[in-house]
Structure formats: structure tokens, C-alpha cells
Amino acid sequence: MLKREYWEHRGGFLWAPVIAGGISLLLTLMGIIMALVAGYRAAAAGKLEFDGVSVNGFDLAMLTSKLSAEDLEKLSNGIDISLLFSGMWPYLVLAFVVFFYCLGALYDERKDRSVLFWKSLPLSDAETVLSKVASAVLVAPLIAGIVGLATMFGFLLMISVVVLMHGGNPFTLLWGPAHMFTLISSHFTWIPVYLLWALPTVGWLMLCSVWARSKPFLWAIMVPVFAGIFITWFDVMKLFDMSSEWFWSNVVGRLLLGTMPGAHMFYRAGAGEFDTDGGMQALLHEASLAGLVDTLKMPDLWIGAVVGAAMIFAAIRLRRWRDEG
DSSP, rough: OOOHHHHHHHHHIIIIHHHHHHHHHOOOOOOOOHHHHHHHHHHTOOOOOOOEESSSSOOOHHHHHTTOOOHHHHHHHHHHHHHHHTHHHHHHHHHHHOOOOOHHHHHHHHHSSHHHHHTTTOHHHHHHHHHHHIIIIIIHHHHHHHHHHHHHHHEEEEEEHHHHTTTTTTTIIITTTSSSHHHHHHHHOOOOOOOOOOOHHHHHHHHHHHHHHOOHHHHHHHHHHHHHHHHHHHHHHGTTOOHHHIIIIIIIIIHHHHTTTHHHHHHHHTTTTSSSTHHHHHHHHHHHHHHHHHHHHHHHHHHHHHHHHHHHHHHHHHHOOOOOO
């Protein structure tokens, strides 16, 4: 059943992240070319300076020999953040792929009447729905992680070629200063967090997909948004000594934005659990195994996962009697 989901949605699961990663590398190549052209023009005009000293070219061996310990630390942080963001494009695509996949997972099979064929097979509704959930929160993120990792290494290889062309050693200037183990592991340690954090959104979209007779997108968006507007308009949350912002963040946001990778960090930052002043070090910690453990301690993560599981269970029950009519 997982193979079925993959082959039917291979364009979104595989080719969309691959194309996004390819576009990222293409833009990187264009940026490198433009930067080199601008640098050579500045050097030819005598306007290229390093620590106030005019230089005539890109001799990286000479330039980096003057770096202090503080400069090397800044270089390491710059390399880390460049590598981390170079592989983000497949994850941005993943957010939209998973959102619309879940929204149409149980609606499309009723629309094209293929549900009649699948119900004629010895497959339970639970197996069918759970295979779609697993495809959304495990298969798609795993593929995006692999593509993101390949994109990151492609970016690193491009920069390594530029360093070699200008007298530098990429192993001492790039590969050495970068926290490679943390950067590589970050592409996979986030998957358990993504699985749990996305469950409320996945469950809600699956529920709308199996319940709506038409236009599941409008139902999925309008119900939580109009509920938020109603609660804000009449200050309903004041009855519970809470603000309307809590409802927008913990209900509307969790129902609609859970498929965005890294969304949990905004909630941790809002609760003061994520050090936004820590810069790159805070991001690296979040990408490490220690950061994974800290995230798994969040009560909101598990409460949302339970709510999402309940909605998935409701979607399974609804699929037993919902038909194309």
C-alpha cells in the first residue's frame, strides 16, 4: 500500500523536492558567477580590500592566513548556516506536498470512484488510511531529507571548486570548520519531530477529505479560520482567562500549519524554550540529538499528537460508510 501511494504521487513525493533542490543549486551557481564577476571588477579597479588593505585578486591562502580565532569562529558559523539553508528548498516544497496530499487522499478516491475498487480488496479502512498517514509523515519527509542532504553536498562541492580555483584548501576552509556530523544528522533527526508535530494537521485534513462532499480545501481552511474570527470577535477565550492569540496559535495554527518543517521552533520561541538570541548555535543545537530530546519533552507536541490521532481514527470510521454520492 505504501508502494501504491508512492507510485500514484511520485511527482509530489520525489520530483517536486528534486526540482526544488535543482533550482536551489542553479541559483547558487548563478550567484557564484555574479559574485566572481563583481569581485574581479572590484579587484581590477583597486576597490577590493581586506582589513583596510587593498588586494589585487582572490588569493584565499593569503587572505585566510590573516584570520584571527574570532574570525575563524565566524567563518565556521557562516559555513554552517550557508549549508543548513542551502538544503531547505526541498523542505519548503514538502510542506505544500503533504498538505494537499492529505487534503485529497480520501476525497479523490471517492471523486474518481476508485474507492469502490479498493474496498473490493481484502484491505481494511484502517490499513488504507494509515498507509496514507505513513506516506505523509514518514515517506515524504524521508525523501525530502535525502534530497535536501544531496542539495547541501552539491552546494558544498560548488563552493569547494571556487576555493580551489583561488588558491584555497577546501578541507581546511570549508569541510573542516563545518559541523558536518550535526548538519548531516539534522536532515533525519527532525523526522520524528515532524511526524508528531504534523499529526494534528494531517488528521484534520484527512477528516475534511473523507467528510466533505465537495471543495475540501475550503472546508479545511474556513472552519478553523471562521472559528478563530468568531472567538476573537466575541472574546470567548476570556471566559477561560486566556487570550484569542492562544486559540489562533494552538488551534488554528496547529490545524493548518503543522506540515511546515520546523514550525515547532516558533512555538518553542514563543514559550521562551528556544534561544532566539543564540543565533546559529541555537539552530545547530536544535538540529542535534540533544535538541531532538528537548523538543520531545514539549507537552504541546504530545497533546497535538493525541488530538491528531483521534481525528485520524474518526477519518477511518467515516470512510466505512462514506461513498461517492
